[in-house]
Amino acid sequence: MTRAEAEPAIRKLSTEWAKTLASEETQHPSFSSFKSWLRENGHSHYLSFRSTAGAEYDAEAWFDDELKQNWRR
Numbered sequence: 001m002t003r004a005e006a007e008p009a010i011r012k013l014s015t016e017w018a019k020t021l022a023s024e025e026t027q028h029p030s031f032s033s034f035k036s037w038l039r040e041n042g043h044s045h046y047l048s049f050r051s052t053a054g055a056e057y058d059a060e061a062w063f064d065d066e067l068k069q070n071w072r073r
Helices: 003-018 031-040 055-066
Strands: none
Touching (some): 031 055
């Protein structure tokens, strides 16, 4: 898995995951919960790529960006 392959997948899956949340959970979506969901649904390989900052750091940045949570950074 390359970083370039993982980014669009993480962004798409973030949006897909967010649609499964209860309305009160959508205000502050949890990256940790998202990672658990990825593992439970066979998508954890998208967190395995080389990155200077670290794969989880990049994935969380894409997650925040996709779900309009950049204010947390």
